[in-house]
Amino acid sequence: MKVAVLGTGYVGLSTGVCLAEIGHEVVCIDVDERKIDLLKEGKSPIYEPRLEELLIKNSTEGRLAFTTFHQQGLREADIIIIAVGTPQSDDGRADLSYLEQAAKDLAEHIVRDCVVVVKSTVPVGTNEYVKQLLLGQLKSNVEIKMVSNPEFLRQGSAIEDTLKADRIIIGSDDVSASEKIQEMYRPLNVPFLLTDVRSAEIIKYASNAFLATKISFINAIANLCEAAGADVEDVAKGMGFDKRVGSAFLNAGIGYGGSCFPKDVKALLHTSRELGVPFSLLEETISINEHQQELLVDKALKRFGTLNGKKIAMLGLSFKPNTDDMREAPSIKIARSLTASGAEVAAFDPVAASNARKVIGDIITYVDSAVEAAKDADALFVVTEWEEFKQHDVAALLDVMKQPIIFDGRNCLDEAALKACKTIEYYPVGRPAVILKGND
Numbered sequence: 001m002k003v004a005v006l007g008t009g010y011v012g013l014s015t016g017v018c019l020a021e022i023g024h025e026v027v028c029i030d031v032d033e034r035k036i037d038l039l040k041e042g043k044s045p046i047y048e049p050r051l052e053e054l055l056i057k058n059s060t061e062g063r064l065a066f067t068t069f070h071q072q073g074l075r076e077a078d079i080i081i082i083a084v085g086t087p088q089s090d091d092g093r094a095d096l097s098y099l100e101q102a103a104k105d106l107a108e109h110i111v112r113d114c115v116v117v118v119k120s121t122v123p124v125g126t127n128e129y130v131k132q133l134l135l136g137q138l139k140s141n142v143e144i145k146m147v148s149n150p151e152f153l154r155q156g157s158a159i160e161d162t163l164k165a166d167r168i169i170i171g172s173d174d175v176s177a178s179e180k181i182q183e184m185y186r187p188l189n190v191p192f193l194l195t196d197v198r199s200a201e202i203i204k205y206a207s208n209a210f211l212a213t214k215i216s217f218i219n220a221i222a223n224l225c226e227a228a229g230a231d232v233e234d235v236a237k238g239m240g241f242d243k244r245v246g247s248a249f250l251n252a253g254i255g256y257g258g259s260c261f262p263k264d265v266k267a268l269l270h271t272s273r274e275l276g277v278p279f280s281l282l283e284e285t286i287s288i289n290e291h292q293q294e295l296l297v298d299k300a301l302k303r304f305g306t307l308n309g310k311k312i313a314m315l316g317l318s319f320k321p322n323t324d325d326m327r328e329a330p331s332i333k334i335a336r337s338l339t340a341s342g343a344e345v346a347a348f349d350p351v352a353a354s355n356a357r358k359v360i361g362d363i364i365t366y367v368d369s370a371v372e373a374a375k376d377a378d379a380l381f382v383v384t385e386w387e388e389f390k391q392h393d394v395a396a397l398l399d400v401m402k403q404p405i406i407f408d409g410r411n412c413l414d415e416a417a418l419k420a421c422k423t424i425e426y427y428p429v430g431r432p433a434v435i436l437k438g439n440d
């Protein structure tokens, strides 16, 4: 099948590459010339495991092309997938301006009958709105059918999640359009859920809001465990054995960030208010998360009394491991808060430093290794659970620090290695601290 994808962000690019991988002819269109130039050279503009490998393979084999020209990209497409951004507006609602422009671009350049798929995360009712926009401005006399097909991939495992998705949601009131999209995805051998457009739109927000709420729930339990002298890791394990609860997304820490959960929970809350349906649970999810992002700084303040003049090492900047994305990363708030309190911060992240500099700026120093960050530090903050931090020799970090104090915002350091250190103060989230003062 001939497929055009609008937008080469995480979703557009992963979708385009994976559809090419299963044999379709794909053209990815983006208005960002820099991204398209890189992609044409076989370079991925984002850090995502396996993405570049499949990009090069499918481009070389002639199934994947890139362009900034909508006319060129849309000319032969049977299926057009919209994967442009829907960021958060100031009042919490989803900003649909990129989508509106995409509808205009399609109306201008579609020259044959096709199915238009909305993959971007959009509030309930948006597919109908896009259809009206598109049909109202259409230049050619063609038949357009619409399908809502929300995306569930996670950053850091985008390719894996696309090729081995848990489910594919297809929302449409047109049987032939729905069948065409099923045919496109069939080689993936993933279960389909066929539904109406509005339900498909809500499935996406409900899924993200549920997972975000699960994280805020375990974080509230973590705070309770800390006050009660219990261990949230064991509590989560004990809960997770129950199949009805499930063990996924019960990792307590400094809260959720990223390009999706924060904005999607707020957008769903906005929709519920617009529809006059109270949903205060979501307000709590947001408020617990905001509190949780302050946790490490609060604990350090409590430990030191003041942070003025203290040197803090930050391990990790991206909102989660295996990505260089800094959108809504807890590290942003932490870095600002530390420096506002007079602390000096040296940060290390395996891949996100250059993106972090664009957001956080030069109020902190960016260094090239965990040991360099830890040098002369009064305390070390673990902010992102990169595998290399989990595996790191803790003693080697403590050796170069001024004081052996660690605040682990992801409960990811190896407990046995910590306990093997002679002198250490280790403060995890929702678990008892490990305090060893020079005993053998």
Ligand SMILES: NC(=O)c1ccc[n+]([C@@H]2O[C@H](COP(=O)([O-])OP(=O)(O)OC[C@H]3O[C@@H](n4cnc5c(N)ncnc54)[C@H](O)[C@@H]3O)[C@@H](O)[C@H]2O)c1
Pocket: 006, 007, 008, 009, 010, 011, 012, 029, 030, 031, 032, 035, 083, 084, 085, 086, 087, 098, 101, 102, 105, 119, 120, 121, 122, 151, 152, 153, 154, 155, 259, 260
């Ligand atoms: N990032 C994720 O993990 C993820 C997962 C599931 C769903 N989503 C949703 O998917 C959508 C896209 O997310 P993303 O993170 O890939 O976005 P992104 O912001 O990283 O990328 C969007 C791309 O669209 C391009 N674009 C904007 N207008 C265009 C137009 N008219 N024509 C062609 N290209 C255009 C932009 O230049 C940009 O490169 C959002 O609605 C998001 O909520 C994201």
Ligand SMILES: O=c1ccn([C@@H]2O[C@H](COP(=O)(O)OP(=O)(O)O[C@H]3O[C@H](CO)[C@@H](O)[C@H](O)[C@H]3O)[C@@H](O)[C@H]2O)c(=O)[nH]1
Pocket: 121, 151, 152, 153, 154, 155, 156, 208, 211, 215, 248, 249, 250, 251, 252, 253, 254, 255, 256, 257, 258, 259, 260, 261, 264, 319, 320
């Ligand atoms: O137990 C957990 C799990 C996650 N997180 C945090 O939650 C955030 C989001 O993590 P994750 O869901 O793994 O990453 P995303 O790439 O943002 O993916 C989410 O958002 C996407 C965009 O909508 C959806 O497609 C995915 O299904 C959904 O998992 C990150 O800050 C994580 O550190 C926790 O604090 N505890």
